[in-house]
Amino acid sequence: MAKAKETVTPLMQQYNTIKAKYPGALLLFRVGDFYETFGEDAIKTANILGIVLTKRGTGPNGALELAGFPHHSLENYLSKLVRAGQRVAICDQLEDPKTTKTIVKRGVTELVTPGVAYNDNILSQKSNNYLAAVFFDKQTLGVAFCDISTGEFLVAQGNSEYIDKLLQGFRPTEVVFQKSKRQEFLNLFGDKFYTYTLDDWAFTNDYANEILTKHFEVNSLKGFGVDKLQSGIVAAGVVLYYLGETEHRNLQHISSISRLEEDRYMWLDRFTIRNLELVSTANDNGVTLFDVLDQTSTPMGARMLHKWIIMPLKELKPIQERLGMVEYLVNHDDLLQEFLSHIKPIGDLERLISKVGLQKAGPRELVQLKRALSHIDEVKNLAEKTGNQFLSVLASQLNPCLSIKEKLERELNQDPPALLIKGNVIADGIDDELDRLRKIAFGGKEYLVEIQKREAAVTGIPSLKISFNNVFGYYLEVTHTHKDKVPESWIRKQTLVNAERYITPELKEYEEQILGAEEKIQAIEIRLYGELMYQVAQYIKPIQLNAYLIAKLDVLLCFAQLAVKNHYVKPTLNNTKDLDIKGGRHPVIEKQLPIGQEYITNDVFLDNDNQQIIIITGPNMSGKSAILRQTALIVLMAQMGCFVPAKDVSFGLVDKIFTRVGASDNLSSGESTFMVEMNETASILNNISDRSLILLDEIGRGTSTYDGISIAWAIAEFLHEHPTARPKTLFATHYHELNELENTMSRIKNFNVTIKEMSNKVIFLRKLVPGGSEHSFGIHVAKMAGMPSKLINRANEILKRLEIDRTEGQSVKDSIKKVQNQAYQLQMFAIDDPVLVKIRDTLNNLDVNTLTPVEALLKLDEIQRLIKT
Numbered sequence: 001m002a003k004a005k006e007t008v009t010p011l012m013q014q015y016n017t018i019k020a021k022y023p024g025a026l027l028l029f030r031v032g033d034f035y036e037t038f039g040e041d042a043i044k045t046a047n048i049l050g051i052v053l054t055k056r057g058t059g060p061n062g063a064l065e066l067a068g069f070p071h072h073s074l075e076n077y078l079s080k081l082v083r084a085g086q087r088v089a090i091c092d093q094l095e096d097p098k099t100t101k102t103i104v105k106r107g108v109t110e111l112v113t114p115g116v117a118y119n120d121n122i123l124s125q126k127s128n129n130y131l132a133a134v135f136f137d138k139q140t141l142g143v144a145f146c147d148i149s150t151g152e153f154l155v156a157q158g159n160s161e162y163i164d165k166l167l168q169g170f171r172p173t174e175v176v177f178q179k180s181k182r183q184e185f186l187n188l189f190g191d192k193f194y195t196y197t198l199d200d201w202a203f204t205n206d207y208a209n210e211i212l213t214k215h216f217e218v219n220s221l222k223g224f225g226v227d228k229l230q231s232g233i234v235a236a237g238v239v240l241y242y243l244g245e246t247e248h249r250n251l252q253h254i255s256s257i258s259r260l261e262e263d264r265y266m267w268l269d270r271f272t273i274r275n276l277e278l279v280s281t282a283n284d285n286g287v288t289l290f291d292v293l294d295q296t297s298t299p300m301g302a303r304m305l306h307k308w309i310i311m312p313l314k315e316l317k318p319i320q321e322r323l324g325m326v327e328y329l330v331n332h333d334d335l336l337q338e339f340l341s342h343i344k345p346i347g348d349l350e351r352l353i354s355k356v357g358l359q360k361a362g363p364r365e366l367v368q369l370k371r372a373l374s375h376i377d378e379v380k381n382l383a384e385k386t387g388n389q390f391l392s393v394l395a396s397q398l399n400p401c402l403s404i405k406e407k408l409e410r411e412l413n414q415d416p417p418a419l420l421i422k423g424n425v426i427a428d429g430i431d432d433e434l435d436r437l438r439k440i441a442f443g444g445k446e447y448l449v450e451i452q453k454r455e456a457a458v459t460g461i462p463s464l465k466i467s468f469n470n471v472f473g474y475y476l477e478v479t480h481t482h483k484d485k486v487p488e489s490w491i492r493k494q495t496l497v498n499a500e501r502y503i504t505p506e507l508k509e510y511e512e513q514i515l516g517a518e519e520k521i522q523a524i525e526i527r528l529y530g531e532l533m534y535q536v537a538q539y540i541k542p543i544q545l546n547a548y549l550i551a552k553l554d555v556l557l558c559f560a561q562l563a564v565k566n567h568y569v570k571p572t573l574n575n576t577k578d579l580d581i582k583g584g585r586h587p588v589i590e591k592q593l594p595i596g597q598e599y600i601t602n603d604v605f606l607d608n609d610n611q612q613i614i615i616i617t618g619p620n621m622s623g624k625s626a627i628l629r630q631t632a633l634i635v636l637m638a639q640m641g642c643f644v645p646a647k648d649v650s651f652g653l654v655d656k657i658f659t660r661v662g663a664s665d666n667l668s669s670g671e672s673t674f675m676v677e678m679n680e681t682a683s684i685l686n687n688i689s690d691r692s693l694i695l696l697d698e699i700g701r702g703t704s705t706y707d708g709i710s711i712a713w714a715i716a717e718f719l720h721e722h723p724t725a726r727p728k729t730l731f732a733t734h735y736h737e738l739n740e741l742e743n744t745m746s747r748i749k750n751f752n753v754t755i756k757e758m759s760n761k762v763i764f765l766r767k768l769v770p771g772g773s774e775h776s777f778g779i780h781v782a783k784m785a786g787m788p789s790k791l792i793n794r795a796n797e798i799l800k801r802l803e804i805d806r807t808e809g810q811s812v813k814d815s816i817k818k819v820q821n822q823a824y825q826l827q828m829f830a831i832d833d834p835v836l837v838k839i840r841d842t843l844n845n846l847d848v849n850t851l852t853p854v855e856a857l858l859k860l861d862e863i864q865r866l867i868k869t
């Protein structure tokens with residue numbers, strides 16, 4: 001017998017057709033009250049969501065896997081799927097199953113990807129969720145960032161270094177780029193981004209211009225000031241194209257596009273962003289500068305703060321404006337408190353108005369919008385009254401959109417359900433038909449009692465009753481006693497033992513009304529709500545401006561609160577090229593010290609003429625890095641417009657901050673990555689100016705002493721002898737040999753972080769003082785790492801010998817011989833134990849002269865391990 005041919009049901013045929021249109025996406029297929037997934041998708045879904053995987057059918061290809069969940073759990077499950085890195089296509093029923101006899105029409109209504117999300121469950125409140133597009137043009141790279149949840153749309157172009165820096169700072173959750181450039185992308189930006197590639201045809205000028213001008217309803221992009229950025233525009237066009245591809249077509253809230261102006265912001269190279277731990281730390285639970293500074297009251301304020309941190313300003317006027325405003329708020333605490341009381345309830349207005357643009361705002365969100373607008377009105381009034389110039393300008397720009405606010409107040413039930421379909425969203429008194437239907441649907445009982453009373457009075461039948469059954473609906477029941485009083489117009493439907501049942505045209509009409517009322521009510525509410533949303537959408541631009549202004553005020557209020565709480569002071573910015581920090585502190589470390597322990601403050605002074613480069617020596621853990629970082633953080637905070645953790649600070653604007661940290665893992669065969677990068681990034685180094693600040697932390701560490709010193713030496717020389725610029729530099733090192741540089745280079749000065757040595761123990765004083773260090777600190781390091789005291793004692797002996805011999809002019813070779821002889825006398829080595837022999841040989845083979853502290857550490861570790869085995 002021939003094998004039965006497997007039949008594919010019409011439903012599965014429909015599924016397969018839709019699935020094929022969205023390659024790479026996990027398809028959630030709505031069937032009745034469930035979203036179902038099949039095959040591979042089902043296996044993934046069940047895994048990620050921890051739901052049951054079942055199997056259906058036994059065709060020639062085996063059973064088909066199936067996993068599904070109820071439709072009302074969509075939001076919750078969707079966020080889990082997207083967070084797990086899935087692209088999720090949501091396929092809905094496009095018509096009411098009741099109205100069709102054939103298979104229900106279905107289609108994908110949204111494709112949710114990590115970069116294209118506005119669902120509160122997926123987004124994190126305090127950070128933006130950017131989608132980025134990168135365009136590899138011939139010479140330059142174009143980039144665009146868009147956050148669909150806020151409507152922000154930014155564009156830039158430049159070399160790969162600049163684009164990399166932007167990607168580091170904006171940290172998009174998804175990056176799209178040309179299919180043919182996969183390898184280039186990986187080479188330049190690494191594999192840490194969630195990426196998606198698109199066919200190359202979408203990356204053309206003509207296409208981008210067309211899609212952008214159409215979206216913004218303009219003839220040219222000139223008005224946005226982006227028309228010159230041809231590569232950037234292509235990337236921006238791709239963003240819009242991708243949003244369309246993912247079924248996001250209501251994008252009114254993306255109401256403008258702006259250029260990321262490179263010249264307006266301080267340049268922080270990517271190492272600086274990472275090393276200063278501005279917005280993220282190497283380990284997940286570390287504390288960032290953002291964490292310490294974030295005292296904002298709204299999510300949009302927090303997101304703005306985030307941007308201010310990674311993009312400090314470099315123009316005096318706007319910085320001073322911010323600082324001036326913070327000072328004013330610090331001095332007017334009552335006003336500050338009043339502002340705060342109105343800003344908190346404004347909430348996330350920026351994302352809220354975006355949902356209006358996306359046509360996804362629920363009734364409660366519109367009520368919240370109304371509330372936010374009332375508070376904006378209050379903020380405006382408060383700001384107006386102050387007479388402060390900045391606040392007066394703010395007041396004149398804030399627009400409480402009173403007419404739409406009043407409309408929302410009037411037309412919406414002020415305590416509505418979260419979902420429109422639950423009903424009771426539109427207020428009473430707005431639509432006559434709605435009021436009438438509601439009366440019928442919800443006031444049904446009273447209406448029937450009214451009819452009953454009236455008919456009883458008219459007919460003189462006191463026992464008249466109105467009831468309902470499924471056969472003929474509402475009816476009047478008359479006992480046989482009153483049979484003869486029944487009017488002629490009543491239609492008899494049923495005779496019982498002691499009563500008769502009648503219907504009347506009025507009852508029939510009422511019945512029809514009541515049965516259809518609920519559906520009609522829903523239809524009217526949906527229509528009226530849609531109209532209301534449409535009207536609110538006309539206010540997207542002024543409301544977005546409000547959101548921006550409130551976010552800005554929120555950040556300034558946050559700075560003012562920080563100033564008071566953390567004792568920050570107002571920095572003085574000027575046009576000199578000096579940097580003068582008195583009593584500086586590290587804003588993050590000072591917050592983490594154990595209770596009772598005070599942060600030791602430090603002064604740092606740098607200028608172009610005498611003290612361009614400071615070499616800071618000191619043992620590990622003495623606080624060198626802290627001094628470097630706090631210097632950069634103070635500069636950065638000041639240029640954000642924030643007060644700073646110090647006693648007194650004044651400096652000339654800084655245009656760029658570079659950081660390089662030496663560590664054994666980014667050094668190869670004695671060649672510093674910094675040197676490599678110096679060559680690679682010649683274009684940037686050519687742009688180093690007298691206003692740049694450079695932090696070099698333990699460059700050369702991890703190589704052997706001579707290599708390390710040579711590299712560090714070369715870098716210091718490079719920066720000192722740079723033909724066009726004298727960048728201010730802090731150079732932390734444990735190579736006391738570098739102190740020699742001071743003698744030959746006039747603008748290099750030695751400093752050290754003080755310690756006190758007491759009976760072989762080191763106490764950190766953490767004060768930066770002029771002068772170099774006498775010796776290296778390798779043994780001290782070993783001690784801190786918990787090496788056995790026997791070994792430490794021995795190391796100290798060796799060191800002492802070496803130091804004595806050096807002053808007596810003896811060669812290192814002789815010293816080593818001496819200490820080796822000494823070693824043979826130690827009891828520990830007299831035994832013929834193979835482990836001890838091995839230890840002895842290891843020690844014998846050590847060339848102490850070229851040993852770096854880190855190598856010493858590693859050797860000691862090796863020896864310790866030998867003992868333990």
Ligand SMILES: Nc1ncnc2c1ncn2[C@@H]1O[C@H](COP(=O)(O)OP(=O)(O)OP(=O)(O)O)[C@@H](O)[C@H]1O
Nearest residue numbers: 589598599600601619620621622623624625626766
């Ligand atoms: N001024 C200070 N006041 C109080 N504690 C400090 C101060 N500076 C640093 N510390 C503490 O000492 C720790 C080590 O400081 P830091 O990392 O700056 O040392 P380092 O000399 O750079 O060491 P390494 O060479 O190992 O990087 C910090 O994490 C902090 O807890």
